[in-house]
Amino acid sequence: MSYKNILTDFRDGICTITINRPDKLNALNQETINELHDAFEAENNDPDTKVIVITGSGEKAFVAGADISEFADFSVPEGEQLAANGQNVLFDFVENLSTPVIAAVNGFALGGGLELAMSAHFRVASDNARMGLPEVSLGVIPGYGGTQRLPQLVGKGRAMEMVMTAGMIDANQALNYGLVNHVTSQEELLPLCYKIAGKIMRNSSVAIGAAIKAVNANYKDGVNGFDVEIKEFGNCFGTEDFKEGTSAFLEKRKADFPGK
Numbered sequence: 001m002s003y004k005n006i007l008t009d010f011r012d013g014i015c016t017i018t019i020n021r022p023d024k025l026n027a028l029n030q031e032t033i034n035e036l037h038d039a040f041e042a043e044n045n046d047p048d049t050k051v052i053v054i055t056g057s058g059e060k061a062f063v064a065g066a067d068i069s070e071f072a073d074f075s076v077p078e079g080e081q082l083a084a085n086g087q088n089v090l091f092d093f094v095e096n097l098s099t100p101v102i103a104a105v106n107g108f109a110l111g112g113g114l115e116l117a118m119s120a121h122f123r124v125a126s127d128n129a130r131m132g133l134p135e136v137s138l139g140v141i142p143g144y145g146g147t148q149r150l151p152q153l154v155g156k157g158r159a160m161e162m163v164m165t166a167g168m169i170d171a172n173q174a175l176n177y178g179l180v181n182h183v184t185s186q187e188e189l190l191p192l193c194y195k196i197a198g199k200i201m202r203n204s205s206v207a208i209g210a211a212i213k214a215v216n217a218n219y220k221d222g223v224n225g226f227d228v229e230i231k232e233f234g235n236c237f238g239t240e241d242f243k244e245g246t247s248a249f250l251e252k253r254k255a256d257f258p259g260k
């Protein structure tokens with residue numbers, strides 16, 4: 001499929017999705033959000049894609065937020081619809097994919113940009129990255145899950161300070177906060193993500209999908225994560241990957257997972 005605002009590149013089991021509006025610092029307009037949905041869905045359904053890396057084009061920004069020009073004159077119902085639709089189509093959607101998603105945060109990740117990075121399963125940043133939720137400086141609040149995911153990742157007090165001040169933190173502070181897992185140079189950002197992806201790909205993709213579901217269950221209202229873990233654990237025993245993984249261990253050979 002060809003897209004107007006994003007690029008996709010597949011090699012060696014890894015799909016890199018690049019948001020490609022560098023002149024707008026990769027701001028997320030509706031069209032880009034819809035294209036991202038389609039690309040994530042297609043890659044998640046492709047058994048050859050084992051890991052998805054999401055990044056921004058250019059050296060300045062991952063994503064500098066939702067496209068402010070699109071919603072500046074919205075009414076109350078339109079604002080609510082914007083947040084609901086975005087969460088449904090992209091942010092919750094990405095978090096719940098069974099294919100691992102790594103955000104390669106290569107510059108500004110602000111507002112919807114940080115919210116997108118936080119929807120990914122984990123984050124790696126380049127040393128020029130700057131992250132924040134500046135929405136209250138615009139008279140609005142984060143609407144793409146930021147008020148929920150930032151406290152989950154950095155703790156309530158730090159999240160409150162970041163949201164209230166609308167300030168940015170640099171890559172090292174994000175590392176210190178646990179918002180990103182690694183910081184590296186701009187040149188090494190994608191290679192490091194691919195190296196981590198390589199480690200992930202050695203394992204059972206079916207088990208990884210089940211693990212994502214179980215971990216996410218801890219953050220869902222009315223869902224008991226321990227119960228989900230028990231169910232997903234049990235389901236693994238019916239998979240070909242489990243048979244291959246355990247046989248390979250007992251036969252002292254490397255597992256070759258069929259991904260089923």
Ligand code: COA
Pocket residue numbers: 023024025027064065066067068069108110111112134135138
């Ligand atoms: N929505 C729409 N356009 C945006 C944007 C956004 N969130 N962020 C940046 N852009 C556009 C700018 O309008 C500008 O476009 P123009 O050249 O047509 O005028 C272009 O991207 C470059 O941005 P600019 O502000 O000139 O770059 P800078 O280096 O001076 O500043 C930022 C970089 C990130 C500090 C600044 O762009 C910014 O504050 N952006 C908004 C961040 C924000 O509030 N995001 C949350 C939205 S809810």
